Amino acid sequence: MSSRPRALVTGAGIRLGRAMAVALAQDGFDLVLHYRSSQNQVQVTAQMCAAHGASSQIVQGDLSQVEACCSVALTAGAVDVLVNSAALYEAVPIQDITPQQWEQMLAVNTRAPFFLTQALLPGLRASKRPGGGCVVMLGDIGGQRPSPGFTHYSVSKAGVLMLTEALALELAPTVRVNAINPGTVLAPEGLSEKVLTKLRGSIPARRFGSPDDIVGALRYLVNAQYVTGQSINVDGGRSVGGPMEAG
Numbered sequence: 001m002s003s004r005p006r007a008l009v010t011g012a013g014i015r016l017g018r019a020m021a022v023a024l025a026q027d028g029f030d031l032v033l034h035y036r037s038s039q040n041q042v043q044v045t046a047q048m049c050a051a052h053g054a055s056s057q058i059v060q061g062d063l064s065q066v067e068a069c070c071s072v073a074l075t076a077g078a079v080d081v082l083v084n085s086a087a088l089y090e091a092v093p094i095q096d097i098t099p100q101q102w103e104q105m106l107a108v109n110t111r112a113p114f115f116l117t118q119a120l121l122p123g124l125r126a127s128k129r130p131g132g133g134c135v136v137m138l139g140d141i142g143g144q145r146p147s148p149g150f151t152h153y154s155v156s157k158a159g160v161l162m163l164t165e166a167l168a169l170e171l172a173p174t175v176r177v178n179a180i181n182p183g184t185v186l187a188p189e190g191l192s193e194k195v196l197t198k199l200r201g202s203i204p205a206r207r208f209g210s211p212d213d214i215v216g217a218l219r220y221l222v223n224a225q226y227v228t229g230q231s232i233n234v235d236g237g238r239s240v241g242g243p244m245e246a247g
Helices: 015-026 039-050 066-076 099-125 151-171 193-201 211-223
Strands: 006-009 030-035 056-060 081-084 133-138 175-182 231-234
Touching: 006 015, 006 066, 015 030, 015 039, 015 081, 015 211, 030 039, 030 066, 039 056, 056 066, 066 099, 081 099, 099 133, 099 151, 099 175, 133 151, 133 211, 151 175, 175 211, 211 231
Parallel strands: 006 030, 006 081, 030 056, 081 133, 133 175, 175 231
Antiparallel strands: none
8 A cells, every 4th residue: 555645636627726736746645646538538537647656546526415525535535635725717708607607606605615625634634744643725816806707706715715624723733724826826717808908017026827827836735834824815916906807
């Protein structure tokens, strides 16, 4: 049996989920890679992890369903680190948001991280890693300062930030819970160069972020034994740099 620590990363098939899973593989973790519909992509993630000596277990589940959260946790078994990366993101004018869209957004972004953490508690509490078990949430600066057109998304991410604090308080001292709040990491798709230029200019760092920026925060939080209940903005100063534009 492997002596390597284990981490579950949700939404591990694409984008930030993949980057964080591969980073954990580089750092000596075996992985449980969750996906909903990106089956081919998560296989690529597994191959990338294997290149760093990590074994990968792949598990599918629609995290908008509580039963799927419990099933994913049961399949994963004991893990030392949980990274709640899977998320739903969409822009809908407030007058057009339907009850179904509202429920789906909060189910995936806010409810699923809670029930995954709850179901994985025995393994997290039993972790032998320095500092104990570790949960990392993927929040968003939109959970602190909303953008027009993203009401249900912003509310769901505000819930993630409160969930981070509540879980950190209740699960201490055996499990640490923190959040990463990305700003504009990876340029939004479908925007014109004119809009992208304006958006980039509104960021104090004058650039968009990269997956490496998020990975750096993840590595810090996974190993920061005396840090819990905190949310780190990784946004180039955008959250303090003027009006929030979509993106």
